[in-house]
Amino acid sequence: MKQMNWKELPHAGTILDAGNAHTYKTGSWRSLKPRWIEENCIQCLFCWIYCPDSSVMVKDEKMTGFDYDHCKGCGVCAMECPGKKGAKAIVMEEEGK
Amino acid sequence: MSTTQEKPMTLKSLSHKKDLLTGGHRMCSGCGAPIVLRQVLLAVENPVVLTNATGCLEVSTCLFPFTAWRVPWMHSAFENSAATASGIETMYRALRKKGKIKKEMNFIAIGGDGGTYDIGFQSLSGAMERGHKMLYICYDNGAYMNTGIQRSSATPFGADTTTCPAGDVVPGKPQRRKDLTRIMAAHNVAYAAQASPHNWKDLITKVKKALAADGPSYMGIIAPCNRGWRCQTNDAIQLSKLAVDACFWPLYEVEGGKWTINYDPKDKKRPIKDWLKPQGRFKHLFAPGNEWMLEKFQQGVDADWESLKKLQEAFGR
Numbered sequence A: 001m002k003q004m005n006w007k008e009l010p011h012a013g014t015i016l017d018a019g020n021a022h023t024y025k026t027g028s029w030r031s032l033k034p035r036w037i038e039e040n041c042i043q044c045l046f047c048w049i050y051c052p053d054s055s056v057m058v059k060d061e062k063m064t065g066f067d068y069d070h071c072k073g074c075g076v077c078a079m080e081c082p083g084k085k086g087a088k089a090i091v092m093e094e095e096g097k
Numbered sequence B: 001m002s003t004t005q006e007k008p009m010t011l012k013s014l015s016h017k018k019d020l021l022t023g024g025h026r027m028c029s030g031c032g033a034p035i036v037l038r039q040v041l042l043a044v045e046n047p048v049v050l051t052n053a054t055g056c057l058e059v060s061t062c063l064f065p066f067t068a069w070r071v072p073w074m075h076s077a078f079e080n081s082a083a084t085a086s087g088i089e090t091m092y093r094a095l096r097k098k099g100k101i102k103k104e105m106n107f108i109a110i111g112g113d114g115g116t117y118d119i120g121f122q123s124l125s126g127a128m129e130r131g132h133k134m135l136y137i138c139y140d141n142g143a144y145m146n147t148g149i150q151r152s153s154a155t156p157f158g159a160d161t162t163t164c165p166a167g168d169v170v171p172g173k174p175q176r177r178k179d180l181t182r183i184m185a186a187h188n189v190a191y192a193a194q195a196s197p198h199n200w201k202d203l204i205t206k207v208k209k210a211l212a213a214d215g216p217s218y219m220g221i222i223a224p225c226n227r228g229w230r231c232q233t234n235d236a237i238q239l240s241k242l243a244v245d246a247c248f249w250p251l252y253e254v255e256g257g258k259w260t261i262n263y264d265p266k267d268k269k270r271p272i273k274d275w276l277k278p279q280g281r282f283k284h285l286f287a288p289g290n291e292w293m294l295e296k297f298q299q300g301v302d303a304d305w306e307s308l309k310k311l312q313e314a315f316g317r
């Protein structure tokens, strides 16, 4: 991002572009990566409500995958995923494998 | 009030709402606070203005020139989140009176436990006493986490922090935490409650009630911090649930003077050591010779739980 000079800076350090942190990628923090196993998914959306980084994507009331640009790999989603008959629909795997 | 019957709240129905806290914030991986705030914002229907006391959530969601908030949000200092919100709410009422604003709006002040129980306590107490129609939310991770885990008056008994380090002389924090939710109830606020992010339905319902209340409201919400609690990055929800099941963090509400316990684990009540054990900040409590600390912790929790039940008996519906 280009540095602003003092004339360009908004008054009082206001940030006018609400939610622009979305352009900042935190996915590189990850050492573990969640993998979705769709056939075990019961669409409970627990992963979505419990993700600290708004990185579980939901469309038309259905989990559709992860936003790897922002997911930090904490593993909360995998921990809370009930899966189907005890088989998890989210597993954590080493990044870069 | 709408006359049509309200649809039950489900995750599916909530999932249509836009996330008002975006990814790309810099809270630690697995932090409980952004989980709490995402759920809080799902409860909001009106245009909303947030104020945030200095702390992890404030610092890490708003690193200039980025903000993770899709709603108007203001930080001024550590000690005055409630004062800032009360000023904004006052200006709103004035503009409404003049007809310059037509819409119903909500005002939410946020603070960590340091910013709420300690340094922001005076401004919080004042705002509640003056009766501003605003909700104050404390995300309680039980220490000053952003500056490196110093004790606060919310830090539980026995916890190891950098200002009450567990060693030969001091066995962690010597004092019990103070019970801020009851202190806020004693302000005779319109609504006071405790919630936990594992029970999203209870949390979101409470935020809705608090925002609809005709007067000031306060909510304390437990927010695990894996750095300060010395636990794992994936257990924020497990540990918030255990805190509730062990009655360390009971889910209850005080609505117009009526006390209601929203969840009683009854025979499923867990011993406090089940909550303490996964947290490295309590490791020394399990060392030989420190059995008295576990006992003392359990006695404190039991006494608080019993007195809460008595309050419900005496002042319930």
Ligand SMILES: Cc1ncc(C[n+]2csc(CCOP(=O)(O)OP(=O)(O)O)c2C)c(N)n1
Pocket: B054, B055, B056, B057, B077, B078, B079, B111, B112, B113, B114, B115, B116, B141, B143, B144, B145, B146, B147, B152
């Ligand atoms: C008046 C003042 N004193 C000290 C600080 C330094 N400071 C910044 S964040 C922070 C800790 C915040 O702790 P808490 O409110 O518990 O929130 P958390 O970081 O745990 O989320 C402190 C002491 C400050 N910003 N302002």
Ligand code: SF4
Pocket: A034, A050, A051, A052, A053, A054, A055, A056, A066, A070, A071, A072, A073, A074, A075, A076, A077, A078, B030
């Ligand atoms: S691993 Fe953590 S950050 Fe990534 S999607 Fe799951 S809960 Fe969200």
Ligand code: SF4
Pocket: B026, B027, B028, B029, B030, B031, B032, B033, B056, B057, B060, B141, B145, B146, B224, B225, B226, B227, B228
């Ligand atoms: S230090 Fe704790 S409270 Fe702060 S961002 Fe990290 S996990 Fe969250």
